[in-house]
Amino acid sequence: MSFLDHIENCNRYNLTNFVPLNMGNRRVGWVKRPLIPYFAAFPDVVQCDIDDIKINPTLDTPAVLTEAMSRIGNALTESGFTSPWRHEPYAVGTRFGECLFELERAVVPAFGTRAYGLHLTGFVRDEANFLIWVPRRTLDRLTYPGELDNTVAGGQPAQLSLAENLEKECAEEAGLPSELVRQARPVGTISYHLEIEHGLRDDLIFSYDLELPTDFRPRNCDGEVEDFQLWPADQVMSVIESTDRFKFNCNLVLIDFFIRHGLIKPSHSDYTQLCRGLNS
Amino acid sequence: MSFLDHIENCNRYNLTNFVPLNMGNRRVGWVKRPLIPYFAAFPDVVQCDIDDIKINPTLDTPAVLTEAMSRIGNALTESGFTSPWRHEPYAVGTRFGECLFELERAVVPAFGTRAYGLHLTGFVRDEANFLIWVPRRTLDRLTYPGELDNTVAGGQPAQLSLAENLEKECAEEAGLPSELVRQARPVGTISYHLEIEHGLRDDLIFSYDLELPTDFRPRNCDGEVEDFQLWPADQVMSVIESTDRFKFNCNLVLIDFFIRHGLIKPSHSDYTQLCRGLNS
Incomplete structure (x- = not known):
């Protein structure tokens, strides 16, 4: 892995x-x-x-x-x-x-057909280090039960604007109030094509970063999350580099986060392939 | 444009x-x-x-x-x-x-063959706004005379590591001392393929961000730069969106900067195409 x-x-x-x-x-x-x-x-x-x-x-x-x-x-x-x-x-x-x-x-x-979604990485800074809020999906979820997820993640329904959907998902999944959500920064997209048994997933994710106050605790409101833990970015990186514990597409959003914040460096032997592979 | x-x-x-x-x-x-x-x-x-x-x-x-x-x-x-x-x-x-x-x-x-280079965007923050240090190439440059450039930009020669080359180019082009260069953050790559009269440019640029102290003034040391100006990011964006004044590949590095920092937003009609097009 x-x-x-x-x-x-x-x-x-x-x-x-x-x-x-x-x-x-x-x-x-x-x-x-x-x-x-x-x-x-x-x-x-x-x-x-x-x-x-x-x-x-x-x-x-x-x-x-x-x-x-x-x-x-x-x-x-x-x-x-x-x-x-x-x-x-x-x-x-x-x-x-x-x-x-x-x-x-x-x-x-x-x-x-192309499906759109949004993911938000909620993090805090502790001196020079990043810590990321990582939820674990409930064990009775229809999809990917028990897997680790991004702080907030959701599909993009037809009736909502991206901004409305971001606010809705942030409230439901992490109890984020709208005044905090408004500080979220859009930072680009992640896309991939995955053949499944009866179709093709042509997915494009709008990615957001949100630096959170150190005293904020995310709180799930829709029953999709078992618990949230605040992990040092190094720990998230090492789990991603060595396991499949995160829901499959969350890995890509987090790899992009690590690249944009200089945590995965050009000295990594796969750096150029990683950068080019995140929007395929 | x-x-x-x-x-x-x-x-x-x-x-x-x-x-x-x-x-x-x-x-x-x-x-x-x-x-x-x-x-x-x-x-x-x-x-x-x-x-x-x-x-x-x-x-x-x-x-x-x-x-x-x-x-x-x-x-x-x-x-x-x-x-x-x-x-x-x-x-x-x-x-x-x-x-x-x-x-x-x-x-x-x-x-x-693939050619590698590095570009660094030197910026300062003025409250919530970004200002970017923009050099103008000297009029007697062999290539792209008089065009606007990224704060630091250079090709990647075979004998130097990326870190060594970053330090060398930063010193030559903008008088950046190594203690500041060490704070530069690698933020990903930009790549493109361009057919020219007698060949193909298969270029990959390693991109760096560097937040500079507000009292730092870049100073060119190798005669490649006519002058440096500190431009509000909005001005850089508007010049890029409407003109060819920047050297051709600098536009892509700066567009990536604007996307990563939330200055070009998902509401831009070309957002998904821009994100996907920066590593082609």
Whole structure:
């Protein structure tokens, strides 16, 4: 296990296993070939060819498209190709902020559309050292139970702005009041492509740093977190470098934190590959 | 002109115009097709085929390879395909720190090998605002005369470690004493691929931030800089967003600075493309 392994673990995919999901001349997703028949069962919604799936151009409003796609999504779920619905609509577009239609979060990987999220690293400084607030996910979480997580992390639903979502997630996951959240600094993005059994995760995470007062204690409010611990950055680095204890994509956000703050240095043998690999 | 234009300007290339320069089964460079005959004139050094150029495997020490490559480099220079020699050897390898052979800096683009450099952004904080020390290159500089530059910027020669080179460049270009240079924080890399008339620039820049005391005045010691001015970050951003006044690759290092410090925000319409484009 190494820092670079985490980046490679998030970027395992073979696009020849997929066909593009196209809307006009724009690709909006990737569909795994074995799922094509399940899309083809909706000829009023998509036209499936050997090399691509074309969205019916007569479905020309976001509302109509959203309804049509939800029928395909339902069928995929009934056939066992997605996780249970979370009733969180995600925006689908060719860039952030565009919403051609909405898609239930659970079916996003089956459509291979880009999913956005946000992560916040809450830290305190003790002289020259950084300490990071690390939550552990509850053992009854549907996804990644018991794994270590970033201080705050959440998906980006279609209806909220990034700033609204940041405030909501910070309140729910760490009890952060809005006056502290407003001091959070956006510091860039992390992205990766990961092939899963029935789809592709094309994920882009907006990353934030937040230096917290030394007397602040995060407090989980939505039951997703077992406990928070304040770890010296060195300890976080060593756990990431040697284990899989953090939820898979948190490793990348934290590696980026270490690079931006000079804790992983150019003398590290994988430095240039790490820097280039964080936005793949 | 926009932030994104600067990234696109640094990433214009068409690899079909090039053949790989291979050493065994490893690619170490890219050679533009019209230059192939000039390489082919040295059959003891390289074997030129339609799809690649193979380095003669019997040249099996860095010293022997360096001598052989310098003969090709000289011939390219005599034919007018490179800039004048600067007598700065650059290391050639498949990763930073590896030196399979050395190549004169001036001929590196003709071989299309990766060139490393370092840039340092020297700044001061005035309450919540950043101010950046911006040098203007002297008008008689061989390259990019009169353009704005990063506080410190230099190529990475084969004989120095990155730390040694940082100290040397900081002293020469900005009169920075080593006790200040030691506070510089490595913050990641910037990379790009740019096709030029007779070659490819495959450049990777190690980026550093240095917060300077408010009473420190940079002082150029090697005649490369006309003057230094302390600009509010907003002014630097607006000049970059609307002009070409900065040397081409400095724009990328500064855009990265603005993103890492939250000065370019996720609400910028090109945010995700900027973040992903800085290490291309």
